[in-house]
Amino acid sequence: MKKLYTSVFCMLLCSCILTACNDKTPLSKLQKGSSSSDSSFRKLISSSLVSHRLSGFFSDSRRDHCTRLFTDAVEEAIAQNASISNPSIPSSNYTNGQQVALDPSWKYADHSAISSGTATIYLATSNRKGKIIGVNAGHGTSGGTAVKTLCHPDGSPKTTGGSTAEGAIQAIAVSSGMTFADGTPEPTVTLRxxxxxxxxxxxxxxDVLMVRDGEDVQLDNVARTVxxxxVxxxxxxxxxxxxxxxYDKGCFYxxxxxxxxxxxPVASHWQQHDALGEALVAGLRNIGATIxxxxxxxxxxxxxxxxxxxxxxxxLGNAASDHSDSTLSQLADGLVQGLNQYSW
Ligand SMILES: [Zn+2]
Structure with missing residues:
Protein backbone atom coordinates (compact mmCIF):
# COMPACT_ATOMS: atom_id res chain seq x y z
CA MET A 1 0.00 0.00 0.00
CA LYS A 2 2.82 2.37 0.87
CA LYS A 3 4.36 1.71 -2.56
CA LEU A 4 1.11 2.56 -4.23
CA TYR A 5 0.81 5.85 -2.31
CA THR A 6 4.42 6.64 -3.10
CA SER A 7 3.96 6.02 -6.82
CA VAL A 8 0.82 8.11 -6.99
CA PHE A 9 2.42 10.93 -5.02
CA CYS A 10 5.52 10.81 -7.18
CA MET A 11 3.50 10.88 -10.40
CA LEU A 12 1.43 13.79 -9.16
CA LEU A 13 4.50 15.83 -8.24
CA CYS A 14 6.19 15.15 -11.54
CA SER A 15 3.08 15.95 -13.50
CA CYS A 16 2.81 19.24 -11.58
CA ILE A 17 6.34 20.12 -12.57
CA LEU A 18 5.82 19.07 -16.17
CA THR A 19 2.57 21.00 -16.30
CA ALA A 20 4.34 24.04 -14.93
CA CYS A 21 7.01 23.58 -17.55
CA ASN A 22 4.44 23.63 -20.31
CA ASP A 23 2.82 26.79 -18.97
CA LYS A 24 4.30 29.86 -20.62
CA THR A 25 3.54 32.20 -17.75
CA PRO A 26 5.93 30.90 -15.12
CA LEU A 27 8.59 30.33 -17.75
CA SER A 28 8.22 33.89 -18.96
CA LYS A 29 8.64 35.04 -15.40
CA LEU A 30 11.74 32.91 -15.04
CA GLN A 31 13.02 34.42 -18.26
CA LYS A 32 12.74 37.87 -16.71
CA GLY A 33 15.26 36.66 -14.12
CA SER A 34 17.59 36.21 -17.13
CA SER A 35 20.96 34.74 -16.20
CA SER A 36 20.00 33.73 -12.70
CA SER A 37 16.75 32.02 -13.68
CA ASP A 38 18.20 28.57 -14.32
CA SER A 39 20.07 28.48 -11.04
CA SER A 40 17.02 29.80 -9.19
CA PHE A 41 14.89 27.09 -10.70
CA ARG A 42 17.49 24.43 -9.84
CA LYS A 43 17.58 25.70 -6.24
CA LEU A 44 13.81 25.65 -6.01
CA ILE A 45 13.57 22.07 -7.22
CA SER A 46 16.58 20.96 -5.17
CA SER A 47 15.08 22.34 -1.98
CA SER A 48 11.86 20.56 -2.85
CA LEU A 49 13.77 17.29 -3.29
CA VAL A 50 15.58 17.76 0.00
CA SER A 51 12.34 18.31 1.84
CA HIS A 52 10.91 15.14 0.36
CA ARG A 53 14.04 13.20 1.30
CA LEU A 54 13.82 14.48 4.86
CA SER A 55 10.21 13.42 5.07
CA GLY A 56 11.30 9.80 5.06
CA PHE A 57 8.19 9.04 3.11
CA PHE A 58 9.98 7.44 0.18
CA SER A 59 11.76 4.13 0.21
CA ASP A 60 15.33 4.38 -1.10
CA SER A 61 14.55 2.85 -4.49
CA ARG A 62 11.35 4.84 -4.92
CA ARG A 63 13.12 8.03 -3.83
CA ASP A 64 15.87 7.45 -6.42
CA HIS A 65 13.26 6.81 -9.08
CA CYS A 66 11.46 10.03 -8.21
CA THR A 67 14.72 11.93 -8.04
CA ARG A 68 15.51 10.81 -11.59
CA LEU A 69 12.06 11.88 -12.78
CA PHE A 70 12.42 15.22 -11.02
CA THR A 71 15.83 15.73 -12.58
CA ASP A 72 14.47 14.94 -16.04
CA ALA A 73 11.61 17.37 -15.48
CA VAL A 74 14.01 20.06 -14.29
CA GLU A 75 16.29 19.56 -17.28
CA GLU A 76 13.34 19.74 -19.63
CA ALA A 77 12.11 22.91 -17.95
CA ILE A 78 15.53 24.49 -18.15
CA ALA A 79 15.81 23.53 -21.81
CA GLN A 80 12.44 25.14 -22.50
CA ASN A 81 13.42 28.21 -20.52
CA ALA A 82 16.63 28.45 -22.51
CA SER A 83 14.72 28.18 -25.77
CA ILE A 84 12.46 31.05 -24.70
CA SER A 85 15.49 33.10 -23.68
CA ASN A 86 17.03 32.39 -27.05
CA PRO A 87 16.06 35.39 -29.15
CA SER A 88 16.13 33.38 -32.36
CA ILE A 89 13.18 31.26 -31.24
CA PRO A 90 9.72 32.90 -31.34
CA SER A 91 7.92 33.06 -28.01
CA SER A 92 4.76 34.77 -29.21
CA ASN A 93 1.33 33.20 -29.02
CA TYR A 94 0.66 34.69 -32.43
CA THR A 95 1.66 33.83 -35.97
CA ASN A 96 3.16 36.32 -38.38
CA GLY A 97 0.45 38.20 -40.27
CA GLN A 98 -2.31 37.01 -37.93
CA GLN A 99 -5.44 39.14 -37.88
CA VAL A 100 -6.70 39.94 -34.41
CA ALA A 101 -10.30 40.96 -33.78
CA LEU A 102 -11.78 42.63 -30.73
CA ASP A 103 -13.07 40.04 -28.27
CA PRO A 104 -16.43 41.30 -26.95
CA SER A 105 -15.63 39.81 -23.54
CA TRP A 106 -12.58 42.05 -23.08
CA LYS A 107 -12.93 44.83 -20.52
CA TYR A 108 -14.40 48.02 -22.08
CA ALA A 109 -14.98 46.27 -25.44
CA ASP A 110 -18.69 46.99 -25.00
CA HIS A 111 -17.88 50.73 -24.99
CA SER A 112 -16.78 50.55 -28.62
CA ALA A 113 -19.11 51.69 -31.42
CA ILE A 114 -17.02 50.49 -34.40
CA SER A 115 -15.26 47.18 -33.90
CA SER A 116 -15.73 44.95 -36.95
CA GLY A 117 -12.15 45.45 -38.21
CA THR A 118 -8.99 43.59 -37.31
CA ALA A 119 -5.44 44.52 -36.37
CA THR A 120 -2.45 42.60 -37.74
CA ILE A 121 0.42 41.02 -35.85
CA TYR A 122 3.93 41.01 -37.28
CA LEU A 123 6.68 39.00 -35.62
CA ALA A 124 10.36 39.86 -35.59
CA THR A 125 12.58 37.15 -37.04
CA SER A 126 15.73 37.80 -35.01
CA ASN A 127 16.90 39.40 -31.77
CA ARG A 128 13.45 38.79 -30.34
CA LYS A 129 12.68 41.06 -27.38
CA GLY A 130 9.42 39.35 -26.46
CA LYS A 131 7.50 42.64 -26.60
CA ILE A 132 4.56 43.46 -28.84
CA ILE A 133 4.38 47.15 -29.70
CA GLY A 134 0.91 48.42 -30.55
CA VAL A 135 1.41 50.85 -33.45
CA ASN A 136 -1.73 52.89 -33.98
CA ALA A 137 -1.80 55.00 -37.15
CA GLY A 138 -4.14 57.74 -36.01
CA HIS A 139 -7.54 58.21 -37.72
CA GLY A 140 -8.56 56.30 -40.87
CA THR A 141 -11.95 54.84 -39.90
CA SER A 142 -14.71 55.67 -42.37
CA GLY A 143 -17.91 56.44 -40.55
CA GLY A 144 -15.90 57.28 -37.43
CA THR A 145 -17.31 60.77 -37.14
CA ALA A 146 -20.92 59.58 -37.38
CA VAL A 147 -20.96 57.72 -34.05
CA LYS A 148 -19.85 58.52 -30.53
CA THR A 149 -18.34 56.71 -27.58
CA LEU A 150 -18.05 57.62 -23.92
CA CYS A 151 -15.01 59.83 -23.28
CA HIS A 152 -14.41 57.97 -20.01
CA PRO A 153 -15.40 54.39 -19.19
CA ASP A 154 -17.32 55.58 -16.11
CA GLY A 155 -19.35 58.11 -18.13
CA SER A 156 -17.81 61.16 -16.43
CA PRO A 157 -17.30 64.36 -18.48
CA LYS A 158 -14.12 65.21 -20.39
CA THR A 159 -11.80 67.37 -18.32
CA THR A 160 -9.88 69.28 -21.04
CA GLY A 161 -10.49 70.48 -24.58
CA GLY A 162 -9.16 68.75 -27.70
CA SER A 163 -11.03 67.28 -30.66
CA THR A 164 -14.01 67.16 -28.28
CA ALA A 165 -14.82 70.06 -25.94
CA GLU A 166 -14.32 69.99 -22.17
CA GLY A 167 -17.41 68.83 -20.31
CA ALA A 168 -18.61 66.47 -23.05
CA ILE A 169 -19.70 62.99 -21.99
CA GLN A 170 -19.26 61.51 -25.45
CA ALA A 171 -16.63 61.99 -28.15
CA ILE A 172 -16.58 61.25 -31.88
CA ALA A 173 -15.56 57.59 -32.18
CA VAL A 174 -12.69 58.42 -34.58
CA SER A 175 -12.08 61.93 -35.93
CA SER A 176 -10.86 62.45 -39.48
CA GLY A 177 -7.64 64.24 -38.51
CA MET A 178 -5.90 67.40 -39.71
CA THR A 179 -4.64 68.29 -43.18
CA PHE A 180 -1.02 69.15 -43.95
CA ALA A 181 -0.11 72.46 -45.59
CA ASP A 182 0.42 70.63 -48.89
CA GLY A 183 -3.07 69.14 -48.72
CA THR A 184 -2.07 65.65 -47.56
CA PRO A 185 -4.59 64.23 -45.07
CA GLU A 186 -3.19 63.25 -41.65
CA PRO A 187 -4.37 59.60 -41.89
CA THR A 188 -2.21 59.11 -45.01
CA VAL A 189 0.90 60.30 -43.17
CA THR A 190 0.17 58.43 -39.94
CA LEU A 191 -0.20 55.19 -41.96
CA ARG A 192 3.08 55.76 -43.79
CA ASP A 207 6.90 42.31 -32.51
CA VAL A 208 4.30 44.73 -33.83
CA LEU A 209 0.54 44.96 -33.60
CA MET A 210 -0.46 47.15 -36.55
CA VAL A 211 -3.77 48.53 -35.34
CA ARG A 212 -4.45 50.08 -38.75
CA ASP A 213 -2.61 48.32 -41.55
CA GLY A 214 -4.29 49.99 -44.51
CA GLU A 215 -6.21 53.06 -45.59
CA ASP A 216 -9.17 52.15 -43.42
CA VAL A 217 -9.81 50.00 -40.38
CA GLN A 218 -13.19 49.60 -38.77
CA LEU A 219 -11.90 50.02 -35.24
CA ASP A 220 -12.70 53.15 -33.26
CA ASN A 221 -10.46 54.70 -30.62
CA VAL A 222 -11.96 52.57 -27.86
CA ALA A 223 -11.63 49.35 -29.90
CA ARG A 224 -8.04 50.19 -30.84
CA THR A 225 -7.19 50.83 -27.20
CA VAL A 226 -8.86 47.67 -25.90
CA VAL A 231 -2.60 41.96 -27.18
CA TYR A 247 5.52 76.85 -38.68
CA ASP A 248 6.73 73.47 -37.43
CA LYS A 249 6.48 73.65 -33.64
CA GLY A 250 8.00 70.18 -33.17
CA CYS A 251 7.18 66.87 -31.49
CA PHE A 252 5.55 66.20 -28.16
CA TYR A 253 3.51 63.56 -26.39
CA PRO A 265 -7.89 52.70 -15.11
CA VAL A 266 -5.86 55.92 -15.47
CA ALA A 267 -5.06 56.02 -11.74
CA SER A 268 -3.22 52.70 -12.01
CA HIS A 269 -1.39 53.43 -15.27
CA TRP A 270 -0.80 57.16 -15.78
CA GLN A 271 2.78 56.97 -14.56
CA GLN A 272 3.53 54.30 -17.19
CA HIS A 273 1.89 56.44 -19.89
CA ASP A 274 3.91 59.51 -19.00
CA ALA A 275 7.15 57.52 -18.62
CA LEU A 276 6.67 56.01 -22.08
CA GLY A 277 5.96 59.48 -23.50
CA GLU A 278 9.08 60.89 -21.85
CA ALA A 279 11.19 58.03 -23.25
CA LEU A 280 9.85 58.52 -26.78
CA VAL A 281 10.42 62.27 -26.72
CA ALA A 282 13.95 61.68 -25.38
CA GLY A 283 14.57 59.37 -28.35
CA LEU A 284 13.21 61.99 -30.76
CA ARG A 285 15.41 64.62 -29.14
CA ASN A 286 18.42 62.29 -29.57
CA ILE A 287 17.98 62.10 -33.32
CA GLY A 288 17.76 65.89 -33.56
CA ALA A 289 14.00 66.31 -33.98
CA THR A 290 12.51 69.65 -32.93
CA ILE A 291 10.77 69.23 -29.59
CA LEU A 316 5.14 64.23 -34.46
CA GLY A 317 4.67 67.81 -35.64
CA ASN A 318 1.90 69.79 -37.28
CA ALA A 319 0.61 70.90 -40.69
CA ALA A 320 3.87 72.71 -41.42
CA SER A 321 6.07 69.67 -40.72
CA ASP A 322 7.93 67.86 -43.48
CA HIS A 323 6.44 64.41 -43.97
CA SER A 324 8.78 62.94 -46.57
CA ASP A 325 9.86 59.32 -46.12
CA SER A 326 13.34 60.44 -45.05
CA THR A 327 11.92 62.61 -42.25
CA LEU A 328 9.48 59.90 -41.18
CA SER A 329 12.38 57.42 -41.15
CA GLN A 330 14.37 59.70 -38.81
CA LEU A 331 11.37 60.14 -36.55
CA ALA A 332 10.92 56.36 -36.47
CA ASP A 333 14.59 55.98 -35.46
CA GLY A 334 13.92 58.36 -32.58
CA LEU A 335 10.86 56.42 -31.43
CA VAL A 336 12.78 53.12 -31.54
CA GLN A 337 15.61 54.67 -29.52
CA GLY A 338 13.04 55.92 -27.04
CA LEU A 339 11.45 52.49 -26.69
CA ASN A 340 14.85 50.93 -26.15
CA GLN A 341 15.33 53.30 -23.21
CA TYR A 342 11.89 52.69 -21.71
CA SER A 343 11.94 50.72 -18.46
CA TRP A 344 9.23 48.07 -18.74
ZN1 LIG B 1 -4.40 63.10 -35.19
Whole structure:
Protein backbone atom coordinates (compact mmCIF):
# COMPACT_ATOMS: atom_id res chain seq x y z
CA MET A 1 0.00 0.00 0.00
CA LYS A 2 2.82 2.37 0.87
CA LYS A 3 4.36 1.71 -2.56
CA LEU A 4 1.11 2.56 -4.23
CA TYR A 5 0.81 5.85 -2.31
CA THR A 6 4.42 6.64 -3.10
CA SER A 7 3.96 6.02 -6.82
CA VAL A 8 0.82 8.11 -6.99
CA PHE A 9 2.42 10.93 -5.02
CA CYS A 10 5.52 10.81 -7.18
CA MET A 11 3.50 10.88 -10.40
CA LEU A 12 1.43 13.79 -9.16
CA LEU A 13 4.50 15.83 -8.24
CA CYS A 14 6.19 15.15 -11.54
CA SER A 15 3.08 15.95 -13.50
CA CYS A 16 2.81 19.24 -11.58
CA ILE A 17 6.34 20.12 -12.57
CA LEU A 18 5.82 19.07 -16.17
CA THR A 19 2.57 21.00 -16.30
CA ALA A 20 4.34 24.04 -14.93
CA CYS A 21 7.01 23.58 -17.55
CA ASN A 22 4.44 23.63 -20.31
CA ASP A 23 2.82 26.79 -18.97
CA LYS A 24 4.30 29.86 -20.62
CA THR A 25 3.54 32.20 -17.75
CA PRO A 26 5.93 30.90 -15.12
CA LEU A 27 8.59 30.33 -17.75
CA SER A 28 8.22 33.89 -18.96
CA LYS A 29 8.64 35.04 -15.40
CA LEU A 30 11.74 32.91 -15.04
CA GLN A 31 13.02 34.42 -18.26
CA LYS A 32 12.74 37.87 -16.71
CA GLY A 33 15.26 36.66 -14.12
CA SER A 34 17.59 36.21 -17.13
CA SER A 35 20.96 34.74 -16.20
CA SER A 36 20.00 33.73 -12.70
CA SER A 37 16.75 32.02 -13.68
CA ASP A 38 18.20 28.57 -14.32
CA SER A 39 20.07 28.48 -11.04
CA SER A 40 17.02 29.80 -9.19
CA PHE A 41 14.89 27.09 -10.70
CA ARG A 42 17.49 24.43 -9.84
CA LYS A 43 17.58 25.70 -6.24
CA LEU A 44 13.81 25.65 -6.01
CA ILE A 45 13.57 22.07 -7.22
CA SER A 46 16.58 20.96 -5.17
CA SER A 47 15.08 22.34 -1.98
CA SER A 48 11.86 20.56 -2.85
CA LEU A 49 13.77 17.29 -3.29
CA VAL A 50 15.58 17.76 0.00
CA SER A 51 12.34 18.31 1.84
CA HIS A 52 10.91 15.14 0.36
CA ARG A 53 14.04 13.20 1.30
CA LEU A 54 13.82 14.48 4.86
CA SER A 55 10.21 13.42 5.07
CA GLY A 56 11.30 9.80 5.06
CA PHE A 57 8.19 9.04 3.11
CA PHE A 58 9.98 7.44 0.18
CA SER A 59 11.76 4.13 0.21
CA ASP A 60 15.33 4.38 -1.10
CA SER A 61 14.55 2.85 -4.49
CA ARG A 62 11.35 4.84 -4.92
CA ARG A 63 13.12 8.03 -3.83
CA ASP A 64 15.87 7.45 -6.42
CA HIS A 65 13.26 6.81 -9.08
CA CYS A 66 11.46 10.03 -8.21
CA THR A 67 14.72 11.93 -8.04
CA ARG A 68 15.51 10.81 -11.59
CA LEU A 69 12.06 11.88 -12.78
CA PHE A 70 12.42 15.22 -11.02
CA THR A 71 15.83 15.73 -12.58
CA ASP A 72 14.47 14.94 -16.04
CA ALA A 73 11.61 17.37 -15.48
CA VAL A 74 14.01 20.06 -14.29
CA GLU A 75 16.29 19.56 -17.28
CA GLU A 76 13.34 19.74 -19.63
CA ALA A 77 12.11 22.91 -17.95
CA ILE A 78 15.53 24.49 -18.15
CA ALA A 79 15.81 23.53 -21.81
CA GLN A 80 12.44 25.14 -22.50
CA ASN A 81 13.42 28.21 -20.52
CA ALA A 82 16.63 28.45 -22.51
CA SER A 83 14.72 28.18 -25.77
CA ILE A 84 12.46 31.05 -24.70
CA SER A 85 15.49 33.10 -23.68
CA ASN A 86 17.03 32.39 -27.05
CA PRO A 87 16.06 35.39 -29.15
CA SER A 88 16.13 33.38 -32.36
CA ILE A 89 13.18 31.26 -31.24
CA PRO A 90 9.72 32.90 -31.34
CA SER A 91 7.92 33.06 -28.01
CA SER A 92 4.76 34.77 -29.21
CA ASN A 93 1.33 33.20 -29.02
CA TYR A 94 0.66 34.69 -32.43
CA THR A 95 1.66 33.83 -35.97
CA ASN A 96 3.16 36.32 -38.38
CA GLY A 97 0.45 38.20 -40.27
CA GLN A 98 -2.31 37.01 -37.93
CA GLN A 99 -5.44 39.14 -37.88
CA VAL A 100 -6.70 39.94 -34.41
CA ALA A 101 -10.30 40.96 -33.78
CA LEU A 102 -11.78 42.63 -30.73
CA ASP A 103 -13.07 40.04 -28.27
CA PRO A 104 -16.43 41.30 -26.95
CA SER A 105 -15.63 39.81 -23.54
CA TRP A 106 -12.58 42.05 -23.08
CA LYS A 107 -12.93 44.83 -20.52
CA TYR A 108 -14.40 48.02 -22.08
CA ALA A 109 -14.98 46.27 -25.44
CA ASP A 110 -18.69 46.99 -25.00
CA HIS A 111 -17.88 50.73 -24.99
CA SER A 112 -16.78 50.55 -28.62
CA ALA A 113 -19.11 51.69 -31.42
CA ILE A 114 -17.02 50.49 -34.40
CA SER A 115 -15.26 47.18 -33.90
CA SER A 116 -15.73 44.95 -36.95
CA GLY A 117 -12.15 45.45 -38.21
CA THR A 118 -8.99 43.59 -37.31
CA ALA A 119 -5.44 44.52 -36.37
CA THR A 120 -2.45 42.60 -37.74
CA ILE A 121 0.42 41.02 -35.85
CA TYR A 122 3.93 41.01 -37.28
CA LEU A 123 6.68 39.00 -35.62
CA ALA A 124 10.36 39.86 -35.59
CA THR A 125 12.58 37.15 -37.04
CA SER A 126 15.73 37.80 -35.01
CA ASN A 127 16.90 39.40 -31.77
CA ARG A 128 13.45 38.79 -30.34
CA LYS A 129 12.68 41.06 -27.38
CA GLY A 130 9.42 39.35 -26.46
CA LYS A 131 7.50 42.64 -26.60
CA ILE A 132 4.56 43.46 -28.84
CA ILE A 133 4.38 47.15 -29.70
CA GLY A 134 0.91 48.42 -30.55
CA VAL A 135 1.41 50.85 -33.45
CA ASN A 136 -1.73 52.89 -33.98
CA ALA A 137 -1.80 55.00 -37.15
CA GLY A 138 -4.14 57.74 -36.01
CA HIS A 139 -7.54 58.21 -37.72
CA GLY A 140 -8.56 56.30 -40.87
CA THR A 141 -11.95 54.84 -39.90
CA SER A 142 -14.71 55.67 -42.37
CA GLY A 143 -17.91 56.44 -40.55
CA GLY A 144 -15.90 57.28 -37.43
CA THR A 145 -17.31 60.77 -37.14
CA ALA A 146 -20.92 59.58 -37.38
CA VAL A 147 -20.96 57.72 -34.05
CA LYS A 148 -19.85 58.52 -30.53
CA THR A 149 -18.34 56.71 -27.58
CA LEU A 150 -18.05 57.62 -23.92
CA CYS A 151 -15.01 59.83 -23.28
CA HIS A 152 -14.41 57.97 -20.01
CA PRO A 153 -15.40 54.39 -19.19
CA ASP A 154 -17.32 55.58 -16.11
CA GLY A 155 -19.35 58.11 -18.13
CA SER A 156 -17.81 61.16 -16.43
CA PRO A 157 -17.30 64.36 -18.48
CA LYS A 158 -14.12 65.21 -20.39
CA THR A 159 -11.80 67.37 -18.32
CA THR A 160 -9.88 69.28 -21.04
CA GLY A 161 -10.49 70.48 -24.58
CA GLY A 162 -9.16 68.75 -27.70
CA SER A 163 -11.03 67.28 -30.66
CA THR A 164 -14.01 67.16 -28.28
CA ALA A 165 -14.82 70.06 -25.94
CA GLU A 166 -14.32 69.99 -22.17
CA GLY A 167 -17.41 68.83 -20.31
CA ALA A 168 -18.61 66.47 -23.05
CA ILE A 169 -19.70 62.99 -21.99
CA GLN A 170 -19.26 61.51 -25.45
CA ALA A 171 -16.63 61.99 -28.15
CA ILE A 172 -16.58 61.25 -31.88
CA ALA A 173 -15.56 57.59 -32.18
CA VAL A 174 -12.69 58.42 -34.58
CA SER A 175 -12.08 61.93 -35.93
CA SER A 176 -10.86 62.45 -39.48
CA GLY A 177 -7.64 64.24 -38.51
CA MET A 178 -5.90 67.40 -39.71
CA THR A 179 -4.64 68.29 -43.18
CA PHE A 180 -1.02 69.15 -43.95
CA ALA A 181 -0.11 72.46 -45.59
CA ASP A 182 0.42 70.63 -48.89
CA GLY A 183 -3.07 69.14 -48.72
CA THR A 184 -2.07 65.65 -47.56
CA PRO A 185 -4.59 64.23 -45.07
CA GLU A 186 -3.19 63.25 -41.65
CA PRO A 187 -4.37 59.60 -41.89
CA THR A 188 -2.21 59.11 -45.01
CA VAL A 189 0.90 60.30 -43.17
CA THR A 190 0.17 58.43 -39.94
CA LEU A 191 -0.20 55.19 -41.96
CA ARG A 192 3.08 55.76 -43.79
CA UNK A 193 4.74 56.57 -40.46
CA UNK A 194 3.32 53.37 -38.95
CA UNK A 195 4.63 51.29 -41.87
CA UNK A 196 8.12 52.76 -41.57
CA UNK A 197 8.09 52.40 -37.78
CA UNK A 198 6.89 48.79 -38.07
CA UNK A 199 9.89 47.82 -40.21
CA UNK A 200 12.34 49.46 -37.81
CA UNK A 201 10.72 47.86 -34.76
CA UNK A 202 10.83 44.42 -36.39
CA UNK A 203 14.50 44.94 -37.29
CA UNK A 204 15.15 45.83 -33.65
CA UNK A 205 13.50 42.62 -32.44
CA UNK A 206 10.10 43.97 -31.36
CA ASP A 207 6.90 42.31 -32.51
CA VAL A 208 4.30 44.73 -33.83
CA LEU A 209 0.54 44.96 -33.60
CA MET A 210 -0.46 47.15 -36.55
CA VAL A 211 -3.77 48.53 -35.34
CA ARG A 212 -4.45 50.08 -38.75
CA ASP A 213 -2.61 48.32 -41.55
CA GLY A 214 -4.29 49.99 -44.51
CA GLU A 215 -6.21 53.06 -45.59
CA ASP A 216 -9.17 52.15 -43.42
CA VAL A 217 -9.81 50.00 -40.38
CA GLN A 218 -13.19 49.60 -38.77
CA LEU A 219 -11.90 50.02 -35.24
CA ASP A 220 -12.70 53.15 -33.26
CA ASN A 221 -10.46 54.70 -30.62
CA VAL A 222 -11.96 52.57 -27.86
CA ALA A 223 -11.63 49.35 -29.90
CA ARG A 224 -8.04 50.19 -30.84
CA THR A 225 -7.19 50.83 -27.20
CA VAL A 226 -8.86 47.67 -25.90
CA UNK A 227 -7.13 45.58 -28.58
CA UNK A 228 -3.77 46.99 -27.53
CA UNK A 229 -4.64 46.44 -23.86
CA UNK A 230 -5.13 42.73 -24.46
CA VAL A 231 -2.60 41.96 -27.18
CA UNK A 232 0.27 44.43 -26.93
CA UNK A 233 2.79 45.41 -24.26
CA UNK A 234 2.44 49.10 -25.04
CA UNK A 235 0.39 51.35 -27.31
CA UNK A 236 1.84 54.15 -29.42
CA UNK A 237 -0.63 56.27 -31.39
CA UNK A 238 0.89 58.37 -34.17
CA UNK A 239 -0.50 61.84 -34.89
CA UNK A 240 0.32 65.30 -36.20
CA UNK A 241 -1.22 68.24 -34.39
CA UNK A 242 -3.97 70.33 -35.98
CA UNK A 243 -2.93 73.57 -34.31
CA UNK A 244 -3.40 75.96 -37.26
CA UNK A 245 0.20 77.19 -37.04
CA UNK A 246 2.20 77.93 -40.19
CA TYR A 247 5.52 76.85 -38.68
CA ASP A 248 6.73 73.47 -37.43
CA LYS A 249 6.48 73.65 -33.64
CA GLY A 250 8.00 70.18 -33.17
CA CYS A 251 7.18 66.87 -31.49
CA PHE A 252 5.55 66.20 -28.16
CA TYR A 253 3.51 63.56 -26.39
CA UNK A 254 0.10 63.90 -24.81
CA UNK A 255 0.63 63.65 -21.06
CA UNK A 256 -2.06 62.70 -18.56
CA UNK A 257 -3.99 65.66 -17.09
CA UNK A 258 -4.03 65.81 -13.27
CA UNK A 259 -7.84 65.76 -13.39
CA UNK A 260 -7.75 62.19 -14.79
CA UNK A 261 -5.24 60.72 -12.38
CA UNK A 262 -7.77 59.59 -9.81
CA UNK A 263 -10.05 57.81 -12.31
CA UNK A 264 -9.47 54.13 -13.07
CA PRO A 265 -7.89 52.70 -15.11
CA VAL A 266 -5.86 55.92 -15.47
CA ALA A 267 -5.06 56.02 -11.74
CA SER A 268 -3.22 52.70 -12.01
CA HIS A 269 -1.39 53.43 -15.27
CA TRP A 270 -0.80 57.16 -15.78
CA GLN A 271 2.78 56.97 -14.56
CA GLN A 272 3.53 54.30 -17.19
CA HIS A 273 1.89 56.44 -19.89
CA ASP A 274 3.91 59.51 -19.00
CA ALA A 275 7.15 57.52 -18.62
CA LEU A 276 6.67 56.01 -22.08
CA GLY A 277 5.96 59.48 -23.50
CA GLU A 278 9.08 60.89 -21.85
CA ALA A 279 11.19 58.03 -23.25
CA LEU A 280 9.85 58.52 -26.78
CA VAL A 281 10.42 62.27 -26.72
CA ALA A 282 13.95 61.68 -25.38
CA GLY A 283 14.57 59.37 -28.35
CA LEU A 284 13.21 61.99 -30.76
CA ARG A 285 15.41 64.62 -29.14
CA ASN A 286 18.42 62.29 -29.57
CA ILE A 287 17.98 62.10 -33.32
CA GLY A 288 17.76 65.89 -33.56
CA ALA A 289 14.00 66.31 -33.98
CA THR A 290 12.51 69.65 -32.93
CA ILE A 291 10.77 69.23 -29.59
CA UNK A 292 7.84 71.43 -28.61
CA UNK A 293 8.54 73.29 -25.37
CA UNK A 294 9.08 70.71 -22.60
CA UNK A 295 7.97 67.85 -24.85
CA UNK A 296 4.44 67.28 -23.61
CA UNK A 297 0.96 68.74 -23.45
CA UNK A 298 -1.76 67.37 -21.21
CA UNK A 299 -5.02 66.46 -22.94
CA UNK A 300 -7.88 64.23 -21.80
CA UNK A 301 -7.91 61.55 -24.51
CA UNK A 302 -10.19 58.56 -25.03
CA UNK A 303 -7.07 56.45 -25.57
CA UNK A 304 -5.63 57.37 -22.18
CA UNK A 305 -8.95 56.94 -20.41
CA UNK A 306 -9.29 53.29 -21.48
CA UNK A 307 -5.62 52.17 -21.44
CA UNK A 308 -4.41 49.47 -19.09
CA UNK A 309 -0.90 49.18 -20.60
CA UNK A 310 1.72 51.90 -21.14
CA UNK A 311 -0.01 54.03 -23.75
CA UNK A 312 0.79 57.31 -25.39
CA UNK A 313 -0.33 59.60 -28.20
CA UNK A 314 2.73 61.09 -29.90
CA UNK A 315 2.28 64.26 -31.95
CA LEU A 316 5.14 64.23 -34.46
CA GLY A 317 4.67 67.81 -35.64
CA ASN A 318 1.90 69.79 -37.28
CA ALA A 319 0.61 70.90 -40.69
CA ALA A 320 3.87 72.71 -41.42
CA SER A 321 6.07 69.67 -40.72
CA ASP A 322 7.93 67.86 -43.48
CA HIS A 323 6.44 64.41 -43.97
CA SER A 324 8.78 62.94 -46.57
CA ASP A 325 9.86 59.32 -46.12
CA SER A 326 13.34 60.44 -45.05
CA THR A 327 11.92 62.61 -42.25
CA LEU A 328 9.48 59.90 -41.18
CA SER A 329 12.38 57.42 -41.15
CA GLN A 330 14.37 59.70 -38.81
CA LEU A 331 11.37 60.14 -36.55
CA ALA A 332 10.92 56.36 -36.47
CA ASP A 333 14.59 55.98 -35.46
CA GLY A 334 13.92 58.36 -32.58
CA LEU A 335 10.86 56.42 -31.43
CA VAL A 336 12.78 53.12 -31.54
CA GLN A 337 15.61 54.67 -29.52
CA GLY A 338 13.04 55.92 -27.04
CA LEU A 339 11.45 52.49 -26.69
CA ASN A 340 14.85 50.93 -26.15
CA GLN A 341 15.33 53.30 -23.21
CA TYR A 342 11.89 52.69 -21.71
CA SER A 343 11.94 50.72 -18.46
CA TRP A 344 9.23 48.07 -18.74
ZN1 LIG B 1 -4.40 63.10 -35.19
Missing amino acids: MAQILKEKLLAEGY LCNH ADCHIALHWDGDGLN ISVPDTLKSME YQNGHMSVDLTQTSYSTIPSVDVE
